[in-house]
Amino acid sequence: MVRMTNSLTWILLALAYVVGATPTSYWVGLAAHDLDLREHGSGNLGATNALRVMGWKSAVPVLLVDIGKGWVPAALFPPLAGVGFAWSFLFGLAAIGGHMFSFWVGFKGGKGMATGAGALLALAPTAVLIGFILWFCVTLGSGYVSLASVLVAVAMPFIIAFTPHQGGVELIWLSSGLAALIVWKHRTNVRRLIRGEENRFNRTSKDGDGQSPPQDVSIDVNSPGDQV
Numbered sequence: 001m002v003r004m005t006n007s008l009t010w011i012l013l014a015l016a017y018v019v020g021a022t023p024t025s026y027w028v029g030l031a032a033h034d035l036d037l038r039e040h041g042s043g044n045l046g047a048t049n050a051l052r053v054m055g056w057k058s059a060v061p062v063l064l065v066d067i068g069k070g071w072v073p074a075a076l077f078p079p080l081a082g083v084g085f086a087w088s089f090l091f092g093l094a095a096i097g098g099h100m101f102s103f104w105v106g107f108k109g110g111k112g113m114a115t116g117a118g119a120l121l122a123l124a125p126t127a128v129l130i131g132f133i134l135w136f137c138v139t140l141g142s143g144y145v146s147l148a149s150v151l152v153a154v155a156m157p158f159i160i161a162f163t164p165h166q167g168g169v170e171l172i173w174l175s176s177g178l179a180a181l182i183v184w185k186h187r188t189n190v191r192r193l194i195r196g197e198e199n200r201f202n203r204t205s206k207d208g209d210g211q212s213p214p215q216d217v218s219i220d221v222n223s224p225g226d227q228v
Contacts, residue, residue, distance in 0.1 A: 009081040016073035016091040020098025020115055023105045024065045025050040028058050038108065045102070046110030048145050052201075063114055070095050070118025085123075085167040089174050092119025096178070100185060111185040113149050116178055120156070124165035124175075131156055143200030146189035153182040 025045045029037040033054055037045055041052040047066055051059035074092035081087065099115040101107045121128045131152045138148035157176045165171050183190070192198040 009083055009087060012073070012077045012081050013087075013091060013094050016077060016094035017098040019073055020069045020095030021102040021104055021109070022065070022069060022098075023102050023109065024069075025054075025059075025062045025110070026105055028062055029054060032058055038105065044110060045105065045108060047114050048201075066099065066110065066114035067118035067121070069099060070115035070120075071122050072118075074119040075122035085170065088123060089119070089167065089171065092116075092122065093174075093178065095119060096181075100181075111149070112178075112182045113153070116153075116182060120160075120175065123167060123171060124160045124163060126163040127156060127159040127165060130159050130163065134159075139201070144193065144198055145201055146186055146198060147193055150183055150186050150190060153179040153186075 023045055025037050025047065028050065029035045029040075035053070037043075037049060037053060041049045043049070047059055047063040050062045070092050073095045074088050077091045078084065078088045096112050096115045096119060098109075100109045100112050102109040117128055117131070120131075134155065135148045135152045138151055139145050142148070156179055157172050160175055161172050167174070189198060
Protein backbone atom coordinates (compact mmCIF):
# COMPACT_ATOMS: atom_id res chain seq x y z
CA MET A 1 0.00 0.00 0.00
CA VAL A 2 2.84 2.37 0.86
CA ARG A 3 4.57 1.51 -2.40
CA MET A 4 1.40 2.27 -4.37
CA THR A 5 1.01 5.58 -2.52
CA ASN A 6 4.62 6.52 -3.22
CA SER A 7 4.22 5.64 -6.89
CA LEU A 8 1.04 7.69 -7.14
CA THR A 9 2.76 10.63 -5.45
CA TRP A 10 5.54 10.69 -8.03
CA ILE A 11 3.06 10.27 -10.88
CA LEU A 12 1.08 13.23 -9.57
CA LEU A 13 4.26 15.28 -9.23
CA ALA A 14 4.99 14.68 -12.91
CA LEU A 15 1.36 15.46 -13.74
CA ALA A 16 1.64 18.73 -11.79
CA TYR A 17 4.48 19.77 -14.09
CA VAL A 18 2.42 18.84 -17.16
CA VAL A 19 -0.56 20.82 -15.84
CA GLY A 20 1.66 23.84 -15.20
CA ALA A 21 3.32 23.48 -18.60
CA THR A 22 0.03 23.99 -20.43
CA PRO A 23 0.88 27.09 -22.52
CA THR A 24 -2.46 28.83 -22.06
CA SER A 25 -1.61 32.18 -23.63
CA TYR A 26 0.22 30.55 -26.54
CA TRP A 27 -2.76 28.37 -27.44
CA VAL A 28 -5.24 31.23 -26.99
CA GLY A 29 -3.11 33.39 -29.28
CA LEU A 30 -3.11 30.73 -31.99
CA ALA A 31 -6.79 29.83 -31.65
CA ALA A 32 -8.32 33.28 -31.19
CA HIS A 33 -5.88 35.61 -32.96
CA ASP A 34 -3.78 33.44 -35.29
CA LEU A 35 -0.56 34.71 -33.71
CA ASP A 36 2.40 33.31 -31.83
CA LEU A 37 2.56 35.33 -28.61
CA ARG A 38 6.31 34.66 -28.41
CA GLU A 39 6.73 36.94 -31.43
CA HIS A 40 4.71 39.87 -30.06
CA GLY A 41 5.06 42.33 -27.21
CA SER A 42 7.71 41.20 -24.74
CA GLY A 43 7.67 37.67 -26.14
CA ASN A 44 6.69 36.35 -22.72
CA LEU A 45 3.92 33.77 -22.36
CA GLY A 46 2.41 35.19 -19.18
CA ALA A 47 -0.93 36.88 -18.64
CA THR A 48 0.57 40.40 -18.73
CA ASN A 49 1.88 40.02 -22.26
CA ALA A 50 -1.39 38.34 -23.24
CA LEU A 51 -3.17 41.50 -22.06
CA ARG A 52 -0.75 43.76 -23.93
CA VAL A 53 -1.09 41.89 -27.19
CA MET A 54 -4.55 40.29 -27.20
CA GLY A 55 -6.62 42.49 -24.88
CA TRP A 56 -8.57 41.73 -21.75
CA LYS A 57 -11.13 39.39 -23.33
CA SER A 58 -8.34 36.92 -24.04
CA ALA A 59 -6.12 37.79 -21.06
CA VAL A 60 -8.72 37.21 -18.33
CA PRO A 61 -9.26 33.52 -19.22
CA VAL A 62 -5.49 33.10 -19.54
CA LEU A 63 -4.99 34.59 -16.08
CA LEU A 64 -7.69 32.41 -14.48
CA VAL A 65 -6.35 29.23 -16.05
CA ASP A 66 -2.78 30.11 -15.05
CA ILE A 67 -3.93 30.60 -11.44
CA GLY A 68 -5.80 27.30 -11.62
CA LYS A 69 -2.68 25.53 -12.87
CA GLY A 70 -1.06 26.28 -9.52
CA TRP A 71 -4.10 25.79 -7.29
CA VAL A 72 -5.25 22.40 -8.61
CA PRO A 73 -2.00 20.47 -7.92
CA ALA A 74 -1.40 22.16 -4.54
CA ALA A 75 -4.98 21.75 -3.31
CA LEU A 76 -6.26 18.56 -4.95
CA PHE A 77 -3.27 16.29 -5.52
CA PRO A 78 -2.23 15.80 -1.84
CA PRO A 79 -5.56 14.19 -0.81
CA LEU A 80 -5.35 11.89 -3.82
CA ALA A 81 -1.86 10.76 -2.82
CA GLY A 82 -2.54 10.77 0.91
CA VAL A 83 0.37 13.13 1.63
CA GLY A 84 0.74 16.29 3.67
CA PHE A 85 1.88 19.89 3.44
CA ALA A 86 5.40 19.37 2.09
CA TRP A 87 4.03 17.60 -0.95
CA SER A 88 1.35 20.26 -1.39
CA PHE A 89 4.09 22.82 -1.89
CA LEU A 90 6.11 20.50 -4.13
CA PHE A 91 3.08 19.84 -6.35
CA GLY A 92 2.56 23.59 -6.61
CA LEU A 93 6.25 24.19 -7.30
CA ALA A 94 6.23 21.58 -10.06
CA ALA A 95 3.29 23.39 -11.67
CA ILE A 96 5.13 26.73 -11.38
CA GLY A 97 8.21 25.17 -12.96
CA GLY A 98 6.06 23.83 -15.79
CA HIS A 99 4.57 27.28 -16.36
CA MET A 100 8.02 28.89 -16.45
CA PHE A 101 9.68 26.15 -18.52
CA SER A 102 7.01 24.50 -20.67
CA PHE A 103 8.07 21.57 -22.82
CA TRP A 104 5.32 22.51 -25.30
CA VAL A 105 7.11 25.73 -26.32
CA GLY A 106 10.82 24.99 -26.12
CA PHE A 107 11.00 25.22 -22.31
CA LYS A 108 9.98 28.87 -22.32
CA GLY A 109 6.90 30.27 -20.60
CA GLY A 110 5.68 32.88 -18.15
CA LYS A 111 7.34 34.30 -15.07
CA GLY A 112 5.38 32.40 -12.46
CA MET A 113 3.34 35.09 -10.72
CA ALA A 114 -0.17 33.85 -11.57
CA THR A 115 0.64 30.15 -11.17
CA GLY A 116 2.60 30.91 -8.00
CA ALA A 117 -0.37 32.82 -6.65
CA GLY A 118 -2.58 29.83 -7.42
CA ALA A 119 -0.31 27.45 -5.53
CA LEU A 120 -0.11 29.76 -2.51
CA LEU A 121 -3.86 30.32 -2.68
CA ALA A 122 -4.26 26.70 -1.60
CA LEU A 123 -1.86 27.15 1.33
CA ALA A 124 -2.11 30.79 2.44
CA PRO A 125 -5.22 32.42 0.91
CA THR A 126 -5.20 35.48 3.19
CA ALA A 127 -1.61 36.27 2.24
CA VAL A 128 -2.45 35.94 -1.45
CA LEU A 129 -5.36 38.37 -1.08
CA ILE A 130 -3.12 40.92 0.65
CA GLY A 131 -0.43 40.34 -1.99
CA PHE A 132 -2.94 40.97 -4.78
CA ILE A 133 -4.04 44.25 -3.20
CA LEU A 134 -0.39 45.31 -2.89
CA TRP A 135 0.33 44.27 -6.49
CA PHE A 136 -2.69 46.22 -7.76
CA CYS A 137 -1.76 49.36 -5.83
CA VAL A 138 1.87 49.34 -6.99
CA THR A 139 0.88 48.65 -10.59
CA LEU A 140 -1.74 51.40 -10.54
CA GLY A 141 0.58 53.87 -8.83
CA SER A 142 3.75 53.23 -10.81
CA GLY A 143 2.54 51.78 -14.10
CA TYR A 144 5.17 49.04 -13.84
CA VAL A 145 3.76 45.50 -13.68
CA SER A 146 7.26 44.08 -13.29
CA LEU A 147 8.01 46.30 -10.29
CA ALA A 148 4.76 45.26 -8.62
CA SER A 149 5.47 41.59 -9.29
CA VAL A 150 8.99 41.72 -7.86
CA LEU A 151 7.91 43.67 -4.77
CA VAL A 152 5.03 41.29 -4.04
CA ALA A 153 7.24 38.23 -4.55
CA VAL A 154 9.79 39.61 -2.06
CA ALA A 155 7.09 40.68 0.40
CA MET A 156 5.11 37.44 0.28
CA PRO A 157 7.19 35.46 2.84
CA PHE A 158 6.74 38.32 5.34
CA ILE A 159 3.01 38.55 4.59
CA ILE A 160 2.67 34.79 5.06
CA ALA A 161 4.51 35.00 8.38
CA PHE A 162 1.84 37.30 9.83
CA THR A 163 -1.28 35.67 8.36
CA PRO A 164 -2.93 32.25 8.76
CA HIS A 165 -1.29 29.57 6.60
CA GLN A 166 -0.46 25.90 6.35
CA GLY A 167 2.98 24.50 7.05
CA GLY A 168 4.15 26.91 9.72
CA VAL A 169 7.68 28.24 9.32
CA GLU A 170 8.34 25.77 6.49
CA LEU A 171 6.04 27.67 4.15
CA ILE A 172 7.81 30.93 4.99
CA TRP A 173 11.17 29.48 3.99
CA LEU A 174 9.77 27.72 0.94
CA SER A 175 7.98 30.85 -0.23
CA SER A 176 11.31 32.70 0.12
CA GLY A 177 12.82 30.26 -2.37
CA LEU A 178 9.87 30.76 -4.68
CA ALA A 179 10.31 34.55 -4.38
CA ALA A 180 13.96 34.20 -5.41
CA LEU A 181 12.94 32.16 -8.47
CA ILE A 182 10.35 34.73 -9.53
CA VAL A 183 12.81 37.60 -9.07
CA TRP A 184 15.33 35.68 -11.17
CA LYS A 185 12.76 35.31 -13.94
CA HIS A 186 12.27 39.10 -13.79
CA ARG A 187 16.00 39.84 -13.88
CA THR A 188 15.93 41.59 -17.26
CA ASN A 189 12.98 43.70 -16.09
CA VAL A 190 14.92 44.64 -12.96
CA ARG A 191 17.90 45.73 -15.06
CA ARG A 192 15.63 47.86 -17.24
CA LEU A 193 13.99 49.38 -14.16
CA ILE A 194 17.41 50.31 -12.78
CA ARG A 195 18.39 51.89 -16.12
CA GLY A 196 15.03 53.67 -16.39
CA GLU A 197 14.23 51.81 -19.61
CA GLU A 198 11.29 49.67 -18.49
CA ASN A 199 8.08 50.54 -20.33
CA ARG A 200 5.05 51.52 -18.33
CA PHE A 201 1.79 49.73 -18.96
CA ASN A 202 0.01 52.08 -21.36
CA ARG A 203 -2.37 52.01 -24.26
CA THR A 204 -1.57 52.32 -27.94
CA SER A 205 -3.38 51.45 -31.16
CA LYS A 206 -0.61 49.84 -33.20
CA ASP A 207 1.57 46.79 -32.80
CA GLY A 208 5.37 46.74 -32.91
CA ASP A 209 5.42 46.53 -36.72
CA GLY A 210 3.18 49.57 -37.15
CA GLN A 211 0.27 47.40 -38.26
CA SER A 212 -3.20 47.35 -36.75
CA PRO A 213 -3.23 44.82 -33.91
CA PRO A 214 -5.47 41.76 -33.92
CA GLN A 215 -9.07 42.24 -32.87
CA ASP A 216 -9.35 42.78 -29.11
CA VAL A 217 -5.85 44.32 -28.90
CA SER A 218 -5.68 47.61 -27.04
CA ILE A 219 -2.51 47.53 -24.95
CA ASP A 220 1.06 48.60 -25.68
CA VAL A 221 3.05 45.86 -27.39
CA ASN A 222 6.32 47.72 -27.78
CA SER A 223 7.92 46.59 -24.52
CA PRO A 224 11.49 45.35 -24.88
CA GLY A 225 11.74 41.58 -25.30
CA ASP A 226 12.51 39.30 -22.42
CA GLN A 227 13.65 36.11 -24.06
CA VAL A 228 14.41 34.01 -20.99
